[in-house]
Amino acid sequence: MTQTFTLAVLDVSSADAPPSHLTEQLIEQDAALGRELLGHDDFTGNDAEGVLRALQPGPSRRHWMVVALDRLPAGDLPADESSGLPLVPGRGDVDPGVRLLGSVHCGAPLQEDTERLDLDLGVLPEARRQGVGAALHRAAEDIAHRHGRTLLGSYSAQIPTPDLPGEHALEAPTGYGVLDRRGASVAFPLTQGYRLVQTETHSQLVPAEGLVRCGELQREIEPFVQDYEVVTWAGTTPPEHVEGMCELYRRMSTDLPHGDTERDEAVWTPERVAENDQRREETGMRTIFAMARHRETGQAVAYTYLATPRRRPQAAYQEDTLVAAEHRGHRLGMLVKLAALRRLGEEWPQVERIHTWNAGENVHMLAINEALGYRPVSIEGIWEKQLA
Ligand SMILES: CC(C)(COP(=O)(O)OP(=O)(O)OC[C@H]1O[C@@H](n2cnc3c(N)ncnc32)[C@H](O)[C@@H]1OP(=O)(O)O)[C@@H](O)C(=O)NCCC(=O)NCCS
Numbered sequence: 001m002t003q004t005f006t007l008a009v010l011d012v013s014s015a016d017a018p019p020s021h022l023t024e025q026l027i028e029q030d031a032a033l034g035r036e037l038l039g040h041d042d043f044t045g046n047d048a049e050g051v052l053r054a055l056q057p058g059p060s061r062r063h064w065m066v067v068a069l070d071r072l073p074a075g076d077l078p079a080d081e082s083s084g085l086p087l088v089p090g091r092g093d094v095d096p097g098v099r100l101l102g103s104v105h106c107g108a109p110l111q112e113d114t115e116r117l118d119l120d121l122g123v124l125p126e127a128r129r130q131g132v133g134a135a136l137h138r139a140a141e142d143i144a145h146r147h148g149r150t151l152l153g154s155y156s157a158q159i160p161t162p163d164l165p166g167e168h169a170l171e172a173p174t175g176y177g178v179l180d181r182r183g184a185s186v187a188f189p190l191t192q193g194y195r196l197v198q199t200e201t202h203s204q205l206v207p208a209e210g211l212v213r214c215g216e217l218q219r220e221i222e223p224f225v226q227d228y229e230v231v232t233w234a235g236t237t238p239p240e241h242v243e244g245m246c247e248l249y250r251r252m253s254t255d256l257p258h259g260d261t262e263r264d265e266a267v268w269t270p271e272r273v274a275e276n277d278q279r280r281e282e283t284g285m286r287t288i289f290a291m292a293r294h295r296e297t298g299q300a301v302a303y304t305y306l307a308t309p310r311r312r313p314q315a316a317y318q319e320d321t322l323v324a325a326e327h328r329g330h331r332l333g334m335l336v337k338l339a340a341l342r343r344l345g346e347e348w349p350q351v352e353r354i355h356t357w358n359a360g361e362n363v364h365m366l367a368i369n370e371a372l373g374y375r376p377v378s379i380e381g382i383w384e385k386q387l388a
Contacts, residue, residue: 119154
């Protein structure tokens with residue numbers, strides 16, 4: 001049977017009511033897509049309150065959550081002028097029979113990369129191949145046009161195909177990473193006019209397996225790290241490290257491989273660091289940071305952080321790992337990762353899996369992860385589409 005559907009934007013303006021069942025269905029959709037690909041929903045960390053908070057506009061990003069529903073809820077719906085779509089309630093009572101079929105989250109950076117609109121698009125398996133994905137994408141493109149955004153960014157994941165025949169292979173322009181054109185997560189962005197700019201490897205570690213390796217790995221790097229000290233903290237950035245983090249976050253935009261694309265240099269102020277900390281906390285994330293400092297100058301030169309969502313405390317994500325370009329070659333990537341992992345063992349013993357993502361061409365970081373015991377699980381395509 002052909003699926004009929006209609007598009008709307010989730011109204012996230014705050015009110016006192018609890019999250020609506022549409023917001024709950026968004027979480028269920030995300031979890032279903034995670035289970036379909038990987039057999040778990042570790043990446044669905046936010047509860048409904050966290051999702052609504054994450055969609056609030058902030059100084060660095062504005063958001064739209066466009067949803068595909070089998071029908072609109074009964075009653076008068078206000079129009080959202082910024083998207084041209086009807087608004088459906090993110091909070092409160094909503095006609096209980098309305099079903100969510102898919103969604104596209106659109107994030108517009110406000111401080112750098114202001115030509116971009118970043119998309120995260122998914123359709124439930126039972127509603128696919130009926131034009132829902134394409135319609136959601138058209139709505140996102142329309143939002144981009146309305147707000148003067150000329151570059152769409154997106155990403156998608158697949159399990160690598162063993163012995164992939166050449167005619168089905170799509171190689172990253174960086175030369176690292178090959179996707180299977182036949183998968184929906186590749187065929188779809190190609191039909192929507194995207195080009196692949198980079199791939200990322202998603203790898204997974206069982207913390208206990210990493211922790212048993214820590215002692216030996218620490219001994220191996222000791223001769224290289226004598227000029228550096230490492231500090232760790234959980235939660236909010238301590239005042240004495242705010243300045244160092246401003247510099248390191250800036251370096252994340254300049255010292256990292258971005259594949260066949262360009263990114264603006266990000267400006268970080270103490271206020272932005274505080275806002276970032278607060279946002280993580282409000283969206284249900286707990287964090288552990290490890291930072292390396294040059295002993296002689298006190299300069300902050302490397303960092304990494306781990307995050308665990310309150311909704312899925314058995315999962316953790318190894319996020320940003322950066323070594324400032326001029327301090328590379330001193331095993332500082334390993335130094336901060338070891339320190340963060342040990343702290344995770346102390347603070348979050350319930351974590352069963354740590355996930356991390358690395359650009360395919362970031363061979364040093366992949367080697368560090370392999371030594372720690374991370375195993376590749378899936379491959380992500382990073383996509384861009386230039387709008388006329
Ligand atoms: C990719 C995804 C969003 C497609 O959603 P959808 O509603 O099935 O997409 P549509 O029906 O609008 O398909 C549009 C076109 O994409 C292509 N396409 C979609 N799925 C495909 C598949 N499995 N194999 C080959 N081509 C496919 C086709 O050209 C299709 O047009 P057609 O059906 O007329 O042939 C959906 O499969 C999904 O949610 N996958 C998991 C998340 C993901 O990978 N998101 C991609 C982000 S870029």
